[in-house]
Amino acid sequence: MDAPISEDAIVGAAIGAAIEGMRPIVEMQFADFSTPGFNQIINHAATLYWRTQVPCPITIRLPSGGTSGSGPFHSQSMEAIYAHYPGLIVMTPATVEDAYSMLLEAVAIDDPVIFCEHKYLYYHLKADKLPTEAMPVGKARIARAGRDLTIVAYSAMVHEALAVAEELAGEGTEIEVVDLRSIKPLDTDTVMASVARTGRLLCVGEAWPWGGVTAEVIARVATEGFGLLDAPPQRLNAKDTPIPYHPNLWTAHRPTARSIAAAARNLLRM
Amino acid sequence: MFETAESVASSDGELYLKAFRFMLLARGLDDKMASLYRGGKIHGGVFLGRGQEAVSVALGIALKKGDVFAPLIRDGAGRLAFGEPILDWIRTYLGSALGPMRGRDGNVHRGRPREGLLPMISHLGAMISVVNGTLIGRRFKGVKGMVGAACLGEGGTSTGAFHEALNQAAVEKLPLVLVVTNNQYAYSTPTERQFACRNLADKAIGYGVAAHTVDGTDLEACLKVIGHAVDQARAGHGPQLVVANLLRLCGHGEHDDASYVDPKLKKGPVGRDCLKVAEEHLLQQGWADAVAIETMTQEKTRKIEDAVAIVQREASPDPYKEIWCALSCRHLSEGFDNI
Ligand SMILES: Cc1ncc(C[n+]2csc(CCOP(=O)(O)OP(=O)(O)O)c2C)c(N)n1
Numbered sequence: 001m002d003a004p005i006s007e008d009a010i011v012g013a014a015i016g017a018a019i020e021g022m023r024p025i026v027e028m029q030f031a032d033f034s035t036p037g038f039n040q041i042i043n044h045a046a047t048l049y050w051r052t053q054v055p056c057p058i059t060i061r062l063p064s065g066g067t068s069g070s071g072p073f074h075s076q077s078m079e080a081i082y083a084h085y086p087g088l089i090v091m092t093p094a095t096v097e098d099a100y101s102m103l104l105e106a107v108a109i110d111d112p113v114i115f116c117e118h119k120y121l122y123y124h125l126k127a128d129k130l131p132t133e134a135m136p137v138g139k140a141r142i143a144r145a146g147r148d149l150t151i152v153a154y155s156a157m158v159h160e161a162l163a164v165a166e167e168l169a170g171e172g173t174e175i176e177v178v179d180l181r182s183i184k185p186l187d188t189d190t191v192m193a194s195v196a197r198t199g200r201l202l203c204v205g206e207a208w209p210w211g212g213v214t215a216e217v218i219a220r221v222a223t224e225g226f227g228l229l230d231a232p233p234q235r236l237n238a239k240d241t242p243i244p245y246h247p248n249l250w251t252a253h254r255p256t257a258r259s260i261a262a263a264a265r266n267l268l269r270m
Numbered sequence: 271m272f273e274t275a276e277s278v279a280s281s282d283g284e285l286y287l288k289a290f291r292f293m294l295l296a297r298g299l300d301d302k303m304a305s306l307y308r309g310g311k312i313h314g315g316v317f318l319g320r321g322q323e324a325v326s327v328a329l330g331i332a333l334k335k336g337d338v339f340a341p342l343i344r345d346g347a348g349r350l351a352f353g354e355p356i357l358d359w360i361r362t363y364l365g366s367a368l369g370p371m372r373g374r375d376g377n378v379h380r381g382r383p384r385e386g387l388l389p390m391i392s393h394l395g396a397m398i399s400v401v402n403g404t405l406i407g408r409r410f411k412g413v414k415g416m417v418g419a420a421c422l423g424e425g426g427t428s429t430g431a432f433h434e435a436l437n438q439a440a441v442e443k444l445p446l447v448l449v450v451t452n453n454q455y456a457y458s459t460p461t462e463r464q465f466a467c468r469n470l471a472d473k474a475i476g477y478g479v480a481a482h483t484v485d486g487t488d489l490e491a492c493l494k495v496i497g498h499a500v501d502q503a504r505a506g507h508g509p510q511l512v513v514a515n516l517l518r519l520c521g522h523g524e525h526d527d528a529s530y531v532d533p534k535l536k537k538g539p540v541g542r543d544c545l546k547v548a549e550e551h552l553l554q555q556g557w558a559d560a561v562a563i564e565t566m567t568q569e570k571t572r573k574i575e576d577a578v579a580i581v582q583r584e585a586s587p588d589p590y591k592e593i594w595c596a597l598s599c600r601h602l603s604e605g606f607d608n609i
Contacts, residue, residue, distance in 0.1 A: 009430075052415075069376065071375050071377075074392065
């Protein structure tokens with residue numbers, strides 16, 4: 001349906017249709033424009049099942065993350081804000097194959113799913129063919145195996161992390177890259193198993209630093225796996241300002257392969 | 271900075287001519303931005319006001335120094351008439367460190383809040399209540415005779431923000447002028463998927479707000495109707511909603527070829543180009559002749575080329591000199607330097 005520009009009403013109508021047994025998919029123009037619909041998402045969709053035992057199977061697609069020149073209102077990564085609320089599932093695919101199979105799963109799931117699809121996937125990635133099998137929801141993927149340091153990432157940052165792993169392989173360092181795939185549920189077991197192998201943890205997220213996914217991962221590893229760590233766990237996020245328009249500023253604002261490599265080297269020296 | 275705005279002209283012809291000059295300049299700047307975009311010189315999107323200059327200029331020209339103006343994406347002409355320097359326009363598009371947004375924000379997201387020109391956020395409808403707030407604030411301060419103006423597209427009228435703000439202005443009896451330009455498409459969404467009322471101006475009735483409708487392709491009508499609405503607001507008659515009808519004569523942005531636009535609309539009355547209509551009217555009325563128009567056109571081109579040449583030599587923002595802090599109370603910033 002071509003909808004009027006009414007995000008609150010769009011999400012509200014999706015909730016209503018879901019009560020009637022539909023499985024609505026809402027597509028926000030950009031993640032940033034989900035905010036007028038925020039109330040319906042976090043107060044209504046997220047609480048419905050808990051209050052009434054009637055499930056709310058809606059999928060909300062959020063074109064997420066930064067692209068050059070997009071500025072403060074077309075670049076945001078909002079996954080952590082939604083993950084904060086009980087009652088929502090938050091998916092953050094990093095590959096075209098995952099985007100495909102996870103979107104199908106999102107629709108099949110009986111709960112509201114916030115589907116954060118990074119614009120990097122639209123513009124820079126291709127898949128040779130559609131996947132025939134997929135990992136289950138809530139399971140992270142080892143995107144690259146290694147034994148010296150674990151980088152936990154999700155969404156477009158997985159590709160920056162893989163580039164760093166490739167670069168540091170040339171220096172004799174083996175980095176393991178964990179792609180979280182979904183941040184809620186968050187696959188602590190896979191992260192912990194990786195940290196058990198490497199003893200070093202660097203979490204990378206494109207979102208802002210306060211709270212958020214990287215903080216959550218570190219909190220879990222520190223509380224449940226402190227003994228596995230050979231060095232203090234580190235994290236790298238965007239800077240704590242709105243997302244700048246100019247590419248000079250934007251590339252310095254968010255983590256890139258360059259800044260991740262620097263953080264990784266730093267951690268290896270600790 | 272804001273020296274060009276001055277809304278009282280001695281005769282109809284003078285006001286018309288003055289408005290025409292701003293329209294010409296705005297169209298010229300739009301064309302220049304589009305060509306810089308095609309040449310890869312602009313990062314991000316470029317959004318034109320092609321076809322909407324008459325409505326926009328009529329609002330900008332009716333506002334005075336000391337008023338508040340919240341233009342939207344297609345209001346280049348109104349911005350110029352309100353007094354926005356053309357360097358602000360070009361610097362923001364080219365990301366110059368010297369522009370009012372210093373490369374932090376771009377393209378149409380520019381303004382100078384202290385000078386009454388509010389820089390839009392992208393979220394449609396969000397500017398209207400902010401204009402309301404400036405008027406409430408000024409009322410507390412005892413300022414009289416002011417007007418606040420905001421612009422919106424027909425798509426923006428579907429937001430909750432539009433309805434909340436219009437009702438708020440009515441309850442507070444604020445001197446708000448809200449100009450809604452119905453350019454028949456919200457990106458690719460046609461009006462029949464956007465609203466079901468006969469005339470968008472009818473939305474004003476429910477809130478107890480005065481409404482006006484105008485042919486947005488006709489500069490004379492725009493000057494008259496929008497000028498009247500601004501006068502009414504200034505005279506204390508409460509908020510005014512103006513609905514202008516026309517066709518967007520460009521894509522949503524320069525990345526959009528607008529292939530979805532119905533050819534019937536292009537040939538119909540809404541599809542007229544307000545700049546051409548205005549030029550013909552000037553000639554007909556004898557307010558300008560072909561030579562005068564040619565001179566104005568050349569002046570405009572020189573002004574734009576000179577300004578672009580200046581900005582192209584200016585520095586881009588430097589991430590190492592950038593202050594990475596979003597708070598004005600810098601001592602309360604956490605920094606987050608290493609994470
Ligand atoms: C709240 C909100 N939702 C979605 C968008 C994305 N968006 C940007 S412009 C646009 C179309 C606007 O149409 P209209 O209001 O008619 O103005 P026009 O572009 O035609 O001048 C949309 C949907 C937005 N800016 N704000």
